[in-house]
Amino acid sequence: MNPFLELGIRHEVVNAITEIGFEKPSPIQEKAIPVLLTGNDDFVGLAQTGTGKTAAFGLPLLELIDFSQKHPQALVLCPTRELCLQIAKDIEKFAKFIDNVNVVAVYGGANISDQLRQIRRGVQIVVATPGRMLDIIGRNAIDFSNVKYVVLDEADEMLNMGFQEDINNILSETPDTKKTWLFSATMPREVRRIAQNYMSNPFELTVGTKNTGNANIEHHYYLIKAKDKYAAFKRIVDFYPEIFGIVFCRTKIETQEIAEALVRDGYNADSLHGDLSQQQRDKVMKRYRDRSLQLLIATDVAARGIDVNDVTHVINFSLPDEVENYTHRSGRTARAGKTGISLSLVNVKELSKIRHIEKIIGKSFEKKEVPQGTEVCEKQLFALVDKVHNVDINEEQIAPFLPKIMESMEDLSKEDIIKRFASLEFNRFLEYYQNAPDLNIEAREGAGRERGDRDDRRSRQGSKGYTRLFMNLGSVDEFSRGDMLGFICNTAKISGKSIGKIDLKGVFTFFEVEDAEVNRVFDGFKDIDFNGRQVRIEVSGEGGGRSEGGRGGRPRGGDRGPRSGGGDRRDRNRGERSGGGSRGGERREGGFRDFSGKRQGSRSKY
Ligand code: AMP
Numbered sequence: 001m002n003p004f005l006e007l008g009i010r011h012e013v014v015n016a017i018t019e020i021g022f023e024k025p026s027p028i029q030e031k032a033i034p035v036l037l038t039g040n041d042d043f044v045g046l047a048q049t050g051t052g053k054t055a056a057f058g059l060p061l062l063e064l065i066d067f068s069q070k071h072p073q074a075l076v077l078c079p080t081r082e083l084c085l086q087i088a089k090d091i092e093k094f095a096k097f098i099d100n101v102n103v104v105a106v107y108g109g110a111n112i113s114d115q116l117r118q119i120r121r122g123v124q125i126v127v128a129t130p131g132r133m134l135d136i137i138g139r140n141a142i143d144f145s146n147v148k149y150v151v152l153d154e155a156d157e158m159l160n161m162g163f164q165e166d167i168n169n170i171l172s173e174t175p176d177t178k179k180t181w182l183f184s185a186t187m188p189r190e191v192r193r194i195a196q197n198y199m200s201n202p203f204e205l206t207v208g209t210k211n212t213g214n215a216n217i218e219h220h221y222y223l224i225k226a227k228d229k230y231a232a233f234k235r236i237v238d239f240y241p242e243i244f245g246i247v248f249c250r251t252k253i254e255t256q257e258i259a260e261a262l263v264r265d266g267y268n269a270d271s272l273h274g275d276l277s278q279q280q281r282d283k284v285m286k287r288y289r290d291r292s293l294q295l296l297i298a299t300d301v302a303a304r305g306i307d308v309n310d311v312t313h314v315i316n317f318s319l320p321d322e323v324e325n326y327t328h329r330s331g332r333t334a335r336a337g338k339t340g341i342s343l344s345l346v347n348v349k350e351l352s353k354i355r356h357i358e359k360i361i362g363k364s365f366e367k368k369e370v371p372q373g374t375e376v377c378e379k380q381l382f383a384l385v386d387k388v389h390n391v392d393i394n395e396e397q398i399a400p401f402l403p404k405i406m407e408s409m410e411d412l413s414k415e416d417i418i419k420r421f422a423s424l425e426f427n428r429f430l431e432y433y434q435n436a437p438d439l440n441i442e443a444r445e446g447a448g449r450e451r452g453d454r455d456d457r458r459s460r461q462g463s464k465g466y467t468r469l470f471m472n473l474g475s476v477d478e479f480s481r482g483d484m485l486g487f488i489c490n491t492a493k494i495s496g497k498s499i500g501k502i503d504l505k506g507v508f509t510f511f512e513v514e515d516a517e518v519n520r521v522f523d524g525f526k527d528i529d530f531n532g533r534q535v536r537i538e539v540s541g542e543g544g545g546r547s548e549g550g551r552g553g554r555p556r557g558g559d560r561g562p563r564s565g566g567g568d569r570r571d572r573n574r575g576e577r578s579g580g581g582s583r584g585g586e587r588r589e590g591g592f593r594d595f596s597g598k599r600q601g602s603r604s605k606y
Contacts, residue, residue: 012097026052036060042199043181047207050335070122079157081107109278130166155184216334220343241383245313269295316344373433466512468540492524
């Protein structure tokens with residue numbers, strides 16, 4: 001038997017939610033539905049967003065309401081327009097096979113006459129944001145005298161947004177006999193007070209541990225220098241090629257600046273903040289929902305009520321001033337039983353904030369290392385390989401071109417083709433990252449010593465008496481370490497004893513050469529080709545330094561050709577034009593405004 005039927009939900013509703021894909025109740029649904037279905041209890045549910053709260057109260061409402069009557073019997077109050085629309089839409093979907101169900105969404109920023117018209121036509125369930133609801137009450141346009149159930153959804157958010165008084169006024173319009181069901185992700189004193197003032201002996205339910213948030217969220221932090229924050233952020237984003245994230249900043253200006261910088265650097269990003277008109281906000285949200293945006297840069301207030309599933313990462317570009325907000329932020333990922341990562345970029349001074357949040361949420365943060373350039377390259381390479389594996393092939397469309405393509409590839413072996421296709425996309429990452437410094441800071445708290453400086457120096461200089469060089473050939477070119485040693489010695493005409501450590505990577509290699517022999521290596525590799533590719537040698541870590549082979553100085557992706565030069569993320573992933581900068585040689589690390597300094601007038605509760 002369907003488990004929702006066992007909980008007491010009628011067949012019509014079970015059929016509708018089965019269509020949506022609900023197979024079994026989520027934990028909060030399993031516990032709340034039997035209690036709420038009695039219709040006799042006030043209720044307090046401590047649950048994060050994304051746990052299935054809407055159905056936890058929506059399904060019981062559909063059982064308890066008399067749909068042959070046309071007056072309001074249930075009022076759902078929630079903090080934002082997005083949530084309001086979402087809840088109304090969800091309830092309508094659950095009620096798809098029940099006759100005469102009328103739900104109205106009442107929210108600000110939209111035409112009030114349409115909403116009034118819908119109310120006049122007769123509704124049983126009103127889903128509303130507090131401000132617009134009061135407006136409508138003020139016009140005597142709604143009769144709440146028969147309301148039996150009031151749901152306060154995301155009560156903590158509503159109070160955060162200053163709706164306390166509005167809620168009081170709205171509730172005073174409803175009969176004393178009504179039942180109140182309150183849902184909240186956190187339980188600050190103010191929410192507790194609502195429960196005390198408006199409920200009698202409510203049934204209390206906690207899903208997960210108090211304040212700990214969702215167990216499916218991993219909390220990470222990266223310790224970096226304040227000035228490297230943007231560079232570290234981009235590196236982390238590049239390390240997760242499939243990232244679909246929300247990036248939190250503290251101010252509107254910060255969101256705008258980061259979004260603009262990201263677009264310039266070729267990412268799909270846009271900002272969401274309080275100064276946008278409703279129309280602009282809707283547009284940004286639509287792009288994000290449709291996945292045309294990969295990164296949404298938002299302030300805390302603007303991000304309230306965002307209920308997009310499958311957000312993989314919440315990124316705290318700046319930590320929130322108040323710990324409660326950290327819980328709200330991280331709750332935007334790991335929805336509907338999925339897993340997610342909430343990561344924070346912090347400098348040494350901010351470590352105490354992390355410790356404080358850990359205490360409050362009762363969970364430890366894992367310290368992560370900002371990936372090295374080489375690691376990013378490897379990750380991107382294999383993401384590319386996966387993409388090639390999984391791409392949908394339109395046989396019909398491509399068929400007419402195949403003979404010609406085959407003909408032009410005839411002289412290439414399978415290995416050649418694989419290497420070429422990988423290099424085509426991948427070289428840009430490689431070139432961008434090959435000299436990228438270590439951005440991590442020594443873990444010793446408070447010490448603030450930058451490991452990047454130390455490792456950088458080491459990597460640039462190699463072991464004592466040796467110089468570390470870069471070569472654009474690696475294991476994908478079928479070199480073993482021994483082969484590479486032989487190749488260097490034969491080409492540069494130097495003894496194997498002059499070669500130090502050889503660090504063979506996928507598509508490149510670092511190797512150490514005795515300082516006295518460095519010039520012979522550069523001379524020996526002048527104009528050397530390997531399988532049709534010019535071999536390039538550079539001193540590792542010397543961006544604009546000496547190099548031989550393909551180009552001098554820091555590689556800027558100049559050989560990418562006009563087409564691939566425009567290959568930003570949108571081009572590559574979605575076939576859209578972006579207007580943003582290219583993703584390859586133009587990308588910049590660092591050199592970005594430092595956002596992490598003290599903000600005047602900001603409240604800090606850490
Ligand atoms: P909510 O917390 O109500 O916003 O729900 C979060 C997401 O989980 C929504 O996309 C729901 O459609 C989905 N969801 C809720 N209940 C279930 C369930 N029992 N099975 C599968 N998905 C669910």
